[in-house]
Amino acid sequence: MPLALLGGPPTRTRPFAPWPSVNTATRKALVAAHDSGMWWQNGGSAAEELEAWLETEFGRRAIAVSSGTTALELALVALGVGRGDEVLVPACTFVSSAAAVSACGAVPIPVDIDPATFTLDTGVAEAAVTSRTRAIIPVHLAGHPADLAATTALARRHHLAVIEDAAQTVAASWAGTRVGTATDATVLSFQAAKLLPGGDGGALLLRDEQAARRAELLANCGRPRGSSTYDHELLGTNARISVFAAALVLAHTRTYEHMWRAREGQWHALAKALVGLGNGGLLAEPHPEATRHDHYAVLVRLPASLTERGVHASTLAAALTAEGIPARTLFPPWQTAPAYRDDPQVNVVPTPRAAEAAATTVALSHQLLLDPYFPTQTASALTKIITAGGDLISWQQI
Ligand SMILES: Cc1ncc(COP(=O)(O)O)c(C=O)c1O
Known part of the structure; x- marks a missing residue:
C-alpha cells in the first residue's frame, strides 16, 4: 500500500477529538466564574479555589499565576537566583525552561539528556557545576519523571536549589515520589495544550514559606494579596492568573x-x-x-x-x-x-x-x-x- 505521503490512502481519515476537551462541565465552570462577579485573584475567586486544590494535592504553598513561563521566572527570583548566577537546564525542553533563567539575569547552562528518558543526565549536570551554579531545573519531559533522587542528591552536594519544570506532567512520580512534593520549587503550566488546560495560566509550588511569600508579592505588583493601598513591599509584576482560566483548570482537575x-x-x-x-x-x-x-x-x-x-x-x-x-x-x-x-x-x-x-x-x-x-x-x-x-x-x- 503506497504511503499517504506519496498519494496513497491514509491509515485513518477521521480527525481525532480536539484538545482541550470542551464540554458541559467546562462551560458551567466558566459561567459560574462569570456569575460570581469575582473576576480578580483577590480573595474568594476560582483562582484561590485552584490554589487550595493544589495545596491539598501537593502539600506545598501554591501560587497560581499567568503562565508556566512566569512561574519559572518567579520561582527563580523568589529563591534568590539572579545576575552572575548559572542554572543547569536540560538541552531538550521548551525554550521557557532556559529563557526564564535569562529573564532574571542569570545564565542557563545546557545539560545533555539521558537518551532513555529524554530528561536531564545528572552525571553530565554534575560535571557542569561551577562556583557560579545556583540552581538546577529538571524537566519532566513528555510526562517522563526526571530522576528526582539523583537530582536532589546532586543539589545537596553542591548547595543548589532544585526547581522542577512540571509543565508537561501533573502526577508523574519517581521511585514513589510525586513530582512537586520533594524539591524547593515546582512549576506547572495550564496552557491550552497541557493536561490541565485553562487557555493560559500556571502555578508555582514552594517548600519554603518565606520564598512563597516573596513569590506571592512579586506576582501581585509587590504588594500583599487583598491590599488596595500602595504598600508595594517589593518590585514585582502583574503575574496574576485570570479567574476564568482558573475555573477551567479546576473543571479539568475533576x-x-x-x-x-x-x-x-x-x-x-x-x-x-x-x-x-x-x-x-x-x-x-x-x-x-x-x-x-x-x-x-x-x-x-x-x-x-x-x-x-x-x-x-x-x-x-x-x-x-x-x-x-x-x-x-x-x-x-x-x-x-x-x-x-x-x-x-x-x-x-x-x-x-x-x-x-x-x-x-x-x-x-x-x-x-x-x-x-x-x-x-x-x-x-x-x-x-x-x-x-x-x-x-x-x-x-x-
Ligand atoms: C517544558 C515546558 N516548560 C515551560 C513551558 C512554559 O509554559 P507556558 O506555556 O505556560 O508559559 C512549557 C510550555 O509549553 C513547557 O512545555
Whole structure:
C-alpha cells in the first residue's frame, strides 16, 4: 500500500477529538466564574479555589499565576537566583525552561539528556557545576519523571536549589515520589495544550514559606494579596492568573485521573502492538524507577534501519501526519535557537544526545491516546511507513 505521503490512502481519515476537551462541565465552570462577579485573584475567586486544590494535592504553598513561563521566572527570583548566577537546564525542553533563567539575569547552562528518558543526565549536570551554579531545573519531559533522587542528591552536594519544570506532567512520580512534593520549587503550566488546560495560566509550588511569600508579592505588583493601598513591599509584576482560566483548570482537575487511566491503558496497548516492529525500541518506555508516567506525549524513535539511511524525524512526522496520526518533531536543543546560538556564555558544551533525540524522535500528543483506535491505527501506520523506508528517502530528497 503506497504511503499517504506519496498519494496513497491514509491509515485513518477521521480527525481525532480536539484538545482541550470542551464540554458541559467546562462551560458551567466558566459561567459560574462569570456569575460570581469575582473576576480578580483577590480573595474568594476560582483562582484561590485552584490554589487550595493544589495545596491539598501537593502539600506545598501554591501560587497560581499567568503562565508556566512566569512561574519559572518567579520561582527563580523568589529563591534568590539572579545576575552572575548559572542554572543547569536540560538541552531538550521548551525554550521557557532556559529563557526564564535569562529573564532574571542569570545564565542557563545546557545539560545533555539521558537518551532513555529524554530528561536531564545528572552525571553530565554534575560535571557542569561551577562556583557560579545556583540552581538546577529538571524537566519532566513528555510526562517522563526526571530522576528526582539523583537530582536532589546532586543539589545537596553542591548547595543548589532544585526547581522542577512540571509543565508537561501533573502526577508523574519517581521511585514513589510525586513530582512537586520533594524539591524547593515546582512549576506547572495550564496552557491550552497541557493536561490541565485553562487557555493560559500556571502555578508555582514552594517548600519554603518565606520564598512563597516573596513569590506571592512579586506576582501581585509587590504588594500583599487583598491590599488596595500602595504598600508595594517589593518590585514585582502583574503575574496574576485570570479567574476564568482558573475555573477551567479546576473543571479539568475533576477528569484528570480518569483520563490518566485511559492514557495509561492505551499506551500499553500501543506498546504491545509495536512489539517486534523496527527491532523494538521504537517507543520511549517509562524508566524502571518511574512509578507513574503521565503520557503527556508518546515519543516514537526512528528505527536504526532508517536513521542509518539518513531519514530525519521531520520526515517521519510528515509521513505519520499524512497517515492521519498527527505528529511533530521534538524540541531541538534550545541553545541552538536564534535567540541563543551566538551567545558564548550559553554555548559552552555540545549536547549531542539532545541533538540526536531531536533528529530521530517524534511526539504524538496525549489526547490521541484517548481515542479507542489510536493503538491499532498508529501501529498500522508505523508498520506501513517503516516497511516503505526507501520511499521515505526519495520523498526526503525531493
Ligand atoms: C517544558 C515546558 N516548560 C515551560 C513551558 C512554559 O509554559 P507556558 O506555556 O505556560 O508559559 C512549557 C510550555 O509549553 C513547557 O512545555
